Amino acid sequence: MNFYKIILILIVFLGISCSPNTVLDEEVKTIELKESxxxxPISSFISDINYLELKVTEANxxxxxxxxxxxxxxxIIIKQRKAGESSFIRFTEKGEFINEIINNKNGKITxxxxxxxxxxxFAVLGKKGIHFVSKEGTYKGKMISSEMDGSTFFEAKNRFYTINESLTNEFLSEYSEKSKSEKVTRLNERFDRLIYSNSAFVEKGNLHLLxxxxxxxxxxxxxxxxxxxxLDGGIYPTLNEVWQNVGDLxxxxxxxxxxxxxxILVKNxxxxxxxxxxxxxxxxSSTTAIIKKANWEIRYYGHGVNDIDGGIWDKPLYLSSNSELYIPISAAKITGHKITNKWHNDFKHVQTHIAATGNPLIMRCKLK
Incomplete structure (x- = not known):
């Protein structure tokens, strides 16, 4: 099947550039990326913690x-990587294992x-195209055959869009079943490891892209x-601003x-x-900014300390519509954690349980 890849030029059409000299509309708010x-203590921005056990041991x-x-x-769908192999696994909202949707062991998806x-x-994005997979995990075929610009994608009106992770391309690339294969130009694998992208549904029909x-x-x-x-890095340039100074190197x-x-390099x-x-x-060094959109109050911190139950604080991977952060924690990290807060040590009950089951957890933290 032949495909033609259409690079979105909406940015140009709207007269908007990704350069640091962009003239922005008054409604475009600035996020100051200060260093901290x-x-x-996470109790200053988290009101409650609960744990969801992902029951994989029982499913072998x-x-x-x-x-x-x-x-x-x-x-709940997780993407996991073990021994160089990646897969997506489905769970019920109670953490019961449903099935493994897809992995790259059979070579169908690179x-x-x-x-x-x-x-x-499900549509699954791979390095070499976009694939269709049933809910039971059966591979149904490749819908788009092309090298892909990014690791995040979405669909709208039967067209797929990737958020580009190459400084040489436009912000989005559009693919349809009439697109043709095209080679993506990249610097090298080392540079690829720097780049991050994500999409977040803010409300129905409104997707924010980074x-x-x-x-x-x-x-x-x-x-x-x-x-x-x-994004404004203040005294520090962003990755995009550094790129503008590369010249002919x-x-x-x-x-x-x-x-x-x-x-400045955004990682989450x-x-x-x-x-x-x-x-x-x-x-x-890493800094986190928490922004309340109602009044644009921003709180910065470098390290979070779990003073609620004495447990772990780690990287959130998902933010729910009711403002719960989802943080995955492996069984090894749970059982190996040393509780130093003698006043807040409820996490020891979690440790005892996971030591017996060997299951990972999703720590769900309610933002204030």
């Missing part, structure tokens, strides 16, 4: 590192990256791509310049209609 090394399923979490149609509901099954290659967070709704937020010199220049972006949860690196 503060240790912050092994789970490696959980790299992504989604809640789709009331079901490096599965992202998954979305599509028709009566790529660390861009300083703009965009809103996609009604087939329109519009700037929503501007060859790929090797470009990578050296990027690594030698201290800059979560959003719903009330909150933005954003984690970024300044050099070798």
């Amino acid at each position: 090394k503060d240790f912050l 399923v092994e789970v490696g590192e959980i790299q992504d979490i989604k809640v789709l149609d009331g079901e 490096n599965p990256l992202d998954i979305i509901p599509y028709k009566n099954g 790529s660390s290659c861009s300083d703009i967070i965009y809103s996609y709704a009604s087939n329109k791509l519009l700037p929503k937020y501007k 060859d790929p090797k010199e470009t990578m050296r310049y990027i690594y030698d220049t201290q800059h 972006y979560l959003e719903n209609d009330a909150v933005i949860f954003l984690t970024y690196w300044v050099g070798s």
Whole structure:
């Protein structure tokens, strides 16, 4: 099947550039990415914690590192990677194992990256195209055959869009079943590891999109791509601003310049209609910003300390519509955790249970 890949030029059409000199509409708010090394008790921004056990031991399923979490149609889907193999696994809302949707062991999908509901099954994004898989995990075929620009995608009106993770391309690429195969130009694998992208449904029909290659967070709704937020690193340049200064350097010199220049790099972006949860690196240190959208109050911290139950605080991978952060925790990390807070030590009951079952958990934290 032949395919023709259409690069979205809506940014150009609207007169909007991803360059640091972009002139933005007054409604586009600025997110200041300040550096913080503060240790912050999570009770200052979390009101409650509950744990969801993913019951994989009972199903005789092994789970490696959980790299992504989604809640789709009331079901929890995780992306996990173990021994170089990736797969998506479905669970009920109570953590009961349903099935493994897809993995790359059979060679059908090269490096599965992202998954979305599509028709009566799922569309799965791979490095070499977009595939259709049934809810039972049966591979149904390749819908799009092309090298893909990004690791995050969405569907609208029977067209698929990837958020580009290449500084040389437009923000979105559009694919349909009439597209032709096209080769993607990248610097190298080392550069790919820097890049991050994500999409977040803020409300029905309104999707917010981020790529660390861009300083703009965009809103996609009604087939329109519009700037929503501007990222401002202050005294530190963003990755996009560093790229503007690369000039005619060859790929090797470009990578050296990027690594030698201290800059802001977004590594985690979560959003719903009330909150933005954003984690970024300044050099070798991490900072998280929590933004209340109602009054644009921003709180920054470098490290979170679990003073609620004495347990673990780790990287959230999902933000629900009711403002719960979903944080995956492996059984090994749970049982190996040392509780140092003698006043808040309820986590020891969780440790005892998981030591017996060996199951991973999703820690759900309600934002204030």
